[in-house]
Amino acid sequence: MTLTIGIVGLGLIGGSMGLDWRDRGHRVLGVSRRPETIERAIERGACDQASCELDLLQSADVVVLCTPLGVMTATIDHLLPHLADSAILTDAGSVKAPIVAAIAPRYPNFVGGHPMAGTADSGIEAALRGLFVDRPYVLTPTATTPPAAIETVAQLARDLSARVYQTSPDRHDRAVAWISHLPVVVSASLINACLADADPELVAIAQSLASSGFADTSRVGGGNPELGLMMAQYNRDELLRSLRGYRAALDAAIDEIDRQDWTALGDRYTASQQARPKFL
Amino acid sequence: MTLTIGIVGLGLIGGSMGLDWRDRGHRVLGVSRRPETIERAIERGACDQASCELDLLQSADVVVLCTPLGVMTATIDHLLPHLADSAILTDAGSVKAPIVAAIAPRYPNFVGGHPMAGTADSGIEAALRGLFVDRPYVLTPTATTPPAAIETVAQLARDLSARVYQTSPDRHDRAVAWISHLPVVVSASLINACLADADPELVAIAQSLASSGFADTSRVGGGNPELGLMMAQYNRDELLRSLRGYRAALDAAIDEIDRQDWTALGDRYTASQQARPKFL
Numbered sequence: 191m192t193l194t195i196g197i198v199g200l201g202l203i204g205g206s207m208g209l210d211w212r213d214r215g216h217r218v219l220g221v222s223r224r225p226e227t228i229e230r231a232i233e234r235g236a237c238d239q240a241s242c243e244l245d246l247l248q249s250a251d252v253v254v255l256c257t258p259l260g261v262m263t264a265t266i267d268h269l270l271p272h273l274a275d276s277a278i279l280t281d282a283g284s285v286k287a288p289i290v291a292a293i294a295p296r297y298p299n300f301v302g303g304h305p306m307a308g309t310a311d312s313g314i315e316a317a318l319r320g321l322f323v324d325r326p327y328v329l330t331p332t333a334t335t336p337p338a339a340i341e342t343v344a345q346l347a348r349d350l351s352a353r354v355y356q357t358s359p360d361r362h363d364r365a366v367a368w369i370s371h372l373p374v375v376v377s378a379s380l381i382n383a384c385l386a387d388a389d390p391e392l393v394a395i396a397q398s399l400a401s402s403g404f405a406d407t408s409r410v411g412g413g414n415p416e417l418g419l420m421m422a423q424y425n426r427d428e429l430l431r432s433l434r435g436y437r438a439a440l441d442a443a444i445d446e447i448d449r450q451d452w453t454a455l456g457d458r459y460t461a462s463q464q465a466r467p468k469f470l
Numbered sequence: 471m472t473l474t475i476g477i478v479g480l481g482l483i484g485g486s487m488g489l490d491w492r493d494r495g496h497r498v499l500g501v502s503r504r505p506e507t508i509e510r511a512i513e514r515g516a517c518d519q520a521s522c523e524l525d526l527l528q529s530a531d532v533v534v535l536c537t538p539l540g541v542m543t544a545t546i547d548h549l550l551p552h553l554a555d556s557a558i559l560t561d562a563g564s565v566k567a568p569i570v571a572a573i574a575p576r577y578p579n580f581v582g583g584h585p586m587a588g589t590a591d592s593g594i595e596a597a598l599r600g601l602f603v604d605r606p607y608v609l610t611p612t613a614t615t616p617p618a619a620i621e622t623v624a625q626l627a628r629d630l631s632a633r634v635y636q637t638s639p640d641r642h643d644r645a646v647a648w649i650s651h652l653p654v655v656v657s658a659s660l661i662n663a664c665l666a667d668a669d670p671e672l673v674a675i676a677q678s679l680a681s682s683g684f685a686d687t688s689r690v691g692g693g694n695p696e697l698g699l700m701m702a703q704y705n706r707d708e709l710l711r712s713l714r715g716y717r718a719a720l721d722a723a724i725d726e727i728d729r730q731d732w733t734a735l736g737d738r739y740t741a742s743q744q745a746r747p748k749f750l
Contacts, residue, residue: 306681325681328679353678355675355678355679357675361672362675364672365675366679368663368664368667368672368676369676369677369679369680369681369683369684370679370680370681372660372663372664373683373684373687374683375720375723375724375727376656376659376660376687376720377687377742378738378739378742379656379716379719379723380652380656380719381741381745381746381749382722382723382738382741382742383648383652383712383715383716383719383720384648384652384712384749385741385745386718386719387648392641392644392645395635395642395645396645396648396749397649398606398633398635399586399608399635399645399646399649399650400649400749400750401586401606401649401650403650403653403654403689404649404650404653404749405750406686406689406690407656407686407687407689407690408653408742408746408749409683409686409687410683410686410687411742411746412743412745412746412747413743415740415743418735418739419732419735419736419739422727422732423730423732426727426730429727430724430728432663432664433720433723433727435663435664435666435667436660436663436720437717437724438663439660439662439663440655440663440717440720441717442662443655443658443659443662444655444710444713444714444717447655447702447706447709447710447713448710450703452702452703455698455699455702456699458658458662459658459691459695459699460695461661461662461665462657462661462662462688462691462692463692463693463694463695465661465665465692466688466689466691466692467692468677469664469676469677469680469684469685469688470680470685
């Protein structure tokens with residue numbers, strides 16, 4: 191089925207969706223606040239039509255909110271008056287409970303969504319075809335979300351060749367706390383702890399000797415500070431829960447090393463070695 | 471200068487050294503406990519001569535101990551009677567203070583060493599040319615180590631195209647605790663903590679959604695359990711020190727998230743982002 195799809199926010203995610211959906215025959219209408227972005231989105235082929243004005247979206251069958259989390263609810267206030275009565279609304283936010291709580295009561299034909307893909311870059315210039323291929327795309331309907339709306343958004347996700355999952359907003363946020371938001375704090379703390387060594391000369395030696403193990407473990411902790419902050423702000427309760435679980439595991443390892451309980455520490459390492467492939 | 475170099479232990483490290491040193495014109499004598507290893511080391515070109523007997527090394531100018539840490543001091547007992555009076559002894563152990571403390575008092579012409587290179591594989595079949603190119607090679611002499619011995623081992627490290635560093639055994643062990651041994655505990659604890667979530671269905675969702683961020687942060691924690699144990703056993707005091715520093719950094723981040731002190735958390739992430747390139 192060919193749809194008219196509105197995309198609000200033409201960055202890496204929104205722009206990449208537009209490229210792929212147009213390739214699949216859908217008609218894509220794009221909205222961005224910045225005229226330069228509109229122009230580049232059209233030039234790059236991410237939209238059939240684009241505008242700085244939300245009234246462009248009156249003919250859209252489905253509208254996807256791809257703005258940063260911080261402006262999503264404010265955008266909703268401006269967007270809702272422009273939607274057709276039957277339009278399905280979805281979003282691409284990386285935290286779901288607060289977004290679903292803010293939008294679903296005001297717009298029942300809404301399906302929370304989280305396409306889990308990205309690159310280190312952002313903006314319309316970073317948009318690329320195939321970004322979502324074989325990546326998870328999580329839908330987080332509530333008990334009252336219309337099944338037809340869920341199926342339409344699921345089909346659009348499949349049109350991106352994504353793997354579609356469905357769970358509740360709360361369970362989504364708990365799962366991404368473990369696998370996406372917790373690793374940022376764990377990883378940044380590795381860098382912060384080493385920097386805090388009282389001996390600056392030792393820090394310099396450590397920096398000279400660091401290799402791929404340190405590079406990998408510290409990678410997500412050395413990323414964009416604004417993204418890290420956003421995760422902590424929007425998913426605070428679940429992040430704190432996972433951090434406390436993490437600290438308990440760390441303390442158990444410290445205690446085993448302190449007591450020289452090498453059997454228990456060996457079992458711990460064996461468990462992590464055996465479990466890791468299930469996360470890949 | 472062309473030397474006769476003895477290598478005790480023909481695994482990934484010893485075998486790779488033999489390949490490169492022979493290419494540079496040195497004569498390499500290899501010793502391994504296993505006859506199959508001797509045979510393959512010769513076939514692969516890692517040694518000019520090889521034997522299961524340490525008396526092969528009587529003509530060596532330099533002898534490099536490349537056995538696992540666990541058998542290094544026991545090997546010394548058997549090796550010392552076979553060394554020529556002027557022979558220089560060095561080792562390739564990844565922890566230095568206990569090795570230097572065990573060997574230097576018994577054999578003054580000893581220079582502790584740590585070639586910081588490796589792959590996920592081990593054994594003579596894993597040996598390869600160029601393993602040490604542009605990798606750190608740390609020498610850890612003491613106040614009484616003969617300068618000529620230090621310079622000879624440094625030249626052999628340069629013959630492998632390694633970057634040579636020199637520091638004390640204690641400072642080496644403290645630095646590698648930060649950049650090599652601590653990341654293993656940090657990384658394994660991430661996997662262990664997620665597995666400990668009380669809800670098995672949630673763990674399954676998390677495993678489905680995990681992507682490159684989790685994969686990178688968990689990589690060294692999913693490695694060989696024996697290597698992780700060895701680091702904890704041989705470098706216990708420094709690992710505990712770095713773990714306590716790490717837990718302090720983690721606790722500070724948890725506290726900031728709990729208090730919603732986004733300015734402090736943002737500064738923390740900015741510091742880790744800015745510092746990370748210095749470790750690469």
